[in-house]
Amino acid sequence: MNKLLAFLSATLILLMMSLFVSCGHPQQDDAIVVSPDNEMEASDFIHHVEHIRLSKSDSCILSRIDALRLSDDKISILCNRQIFIFSNKGDFISKINRLGNGNGEYNNVNDFQLYKNRIYILSGLQKLLLEYTIDGNYVDKYNLDDKYQHF
Secondary structure (H helix, E strand, O other): OHHHHHHHHHHHHHHHHHHHHHHOOOOOOOOOOOOOOOOOOHHOOOOOOOOOOOOOOOOOOOOOHHHHEOOEEEEEEEOOOOOEEEEEOOOEEEEEEOOOOOOEEEEEOOEEEEEEEEEEEOOOOOOOOEEEEEEEEEEEEEOOOOOOOOO
């Protein structure tokens, strides 16, 4: 019994020591500290700027940008409860404009996300998460347990 108690004590001590060692703070050598006392130029933390001209057509007229999401190869923009999808070169791909209460429709857009060539729209009032293809085709809906505002 004493050997078992000694073994368990030693194991507990080793576990606690490994926990303390693993809970150290990671180094943040490249962290930028912003303070009102420090005067900074944008070039101190912005290393590359690229201008992307979005294509213009009657299908993609933007009046204001409510939200913007970037992925490796797509730009998606929320404007007046519509989601416009562009390539990363600015070419118009599609628009999701399915306002209503029917199947595949939403009455508000609390948030949206572009993930693996799908657009997910969070419609909090309806307690729905709607899934669309990049081409704007409806795929599925997921009922939510609450009125979420953001992903």
